[in-house]
Amino acid sequence: MKIGIDAGGTLIKVVTEMNNERTYKKWLTTEIDQVAEWLSQLDNVDISITGGKAQYLDSLIKHNVKRSIEFDATYKGIQLFLEENDIHLNTYIFSNVGTGTSIHYATTHNQERAGGTGAGGGMIQGLGYLLTQISDYDELVQTALNGNRDKIDLKVKHIYKDDKTPISGDLTAANFGHVLQHINEDFPNSDRLAAVMGIVGETVTTVSIHAARQFKTENVVFIGSSFINNELLKNIVVDYTVLRGLNPYFIENGEFSGALGSIYC
Numbered sequence: 001m002k003i004g005i006d007a008g009g010t011l012i013k014v015v016t017e018m019n020n021e022r023t024y025k026k027w028l029t030t031e032i033d034q035v036a037e038w039l040s041q042l043d044n045v046d047i048s049i050t051g052g053k054a055q056y057l058d059s060l061i062k063h064n065v066k067r068s069i070e071f072d073a074t075y076k077g078i079q080l081f082l083e084e085n086d087i088h089l090n091t092y093i094f095s096n097v098g099t100g101t102s103i104h105y106a107t108t109h110n111q112e113r114a115g116g117t118g119a120g121g122g123m124i125q126g127l128g129y130l131l132t133q134i135s136d137y138d139e140l141v142q143t144a145l146n147g148n149r150d151k152i153d154l155k156v157k158h159i160y161k162d163d164k165t166p167i168s169g170d171l172t173a174a175n176f177g178h179v180l181q182h183i184n185e186d187f188p189n190s191d192r193l194a195a196v197m198g199i200v201g202e203t204v205t206t207v208s209i210h211a212a213r214q215f216k217t218e219n220v221v222f223i224g225s226s227f228i229n230n231e232l233l234k235n236i237v238v239d240y241t242v243l244r245g246l247n248p249y250f251i252e253n254g255e256f257s258g259a260l261g262s263i264y265c
């Protein structure tokens with residue numbers, strides 16, 4: 001059995017492959033000792049590890065493990081997933097929206113890092129908690145679904161009012177910039193969290209679009225567990241990418257790219 005592990009800042013992604021069958025499993029990074037315990041009970045396994053907690057997980061287990069560079073493993077995994085899904089891209093940007101967001105330019109041969117932003121899944125959880133006291137991930141993303149950003153985010157058309165706007169009036173001019181104009185009104189948790197998804201989704205997309213322009217590609221592949229059960233974030237990213245004339249791609253199990261790729265690096 002082959003086991004590929006991406007031990008990240010928030011989640012540990014595990015892919016196993018045996019007799020052409022693949023399984024996917026996630027653990028919280030706070031459960032890293034349990035992952036080590038599980039691995040320690042296994043014999044006859046080839047273990048590959050990548051990610052920021054790879055060194056630590058390696059130190060907890062007895063096996064000889066193969067270690068690989070996170071960015072290369074992620075690229076390898078994305079290439080495999082794209083191929084398996086019959087998606088053929090000569091060049092693309094991939095944005096890994098994990099705890100933080102890392103952005104890369106990829107060709108059919110390799111990847112190079114193109115940038116990143118601290119807006120990502122960690123910001124969704126942390127800012128989301130500060131604004132609502134909700135720490136449960138599923139409750140957070142479910143609550144955001146029913147939210148309305150109108151009273152919180154300022155759009156270009158709000159500034160220009162009846163005047164003609166130089167860019168689409170529906171673009172966000174200032175995330176959270178509408179709040180003080182509604183100071184005597186209520187801001188339900190759903191609205192607050194929808195605005196959190198807004199700032200994260202728009203920041204991630206903006207940085208990705210700039211990278212796509214810099215590297216002259218029209219394709220952006222979005223991966224990372226931040227999109228799990230988070231349809232709102234996905235929609236924001238898709239709409240904004242399309243609005244800017246680029247092609248967004250999401251791949252099933254994309255958040256396991258690093259774990260899968262580590263097996264094949």
Ligand code: ATP
Pocket residue numbers: 007008009010011012052097098099100101120121122123124125137223224225226227228255
């Ligand atoms: P990094 O790559 O930055 O080290 P990571 O690999 O741990 O971090 P991902 O697993 O891609 O990052 O994404 C983590 C994010 O996924 C969290 O910040 C959160 O927004 C989201 N998430 C999805 N499912 C869960 C869950 N069950 N528990 C906590 N966070 C979750």
Ligand code: MG
Pocket residue numbers: 006008009051098099258
């Ligand atoms: Mg990661």
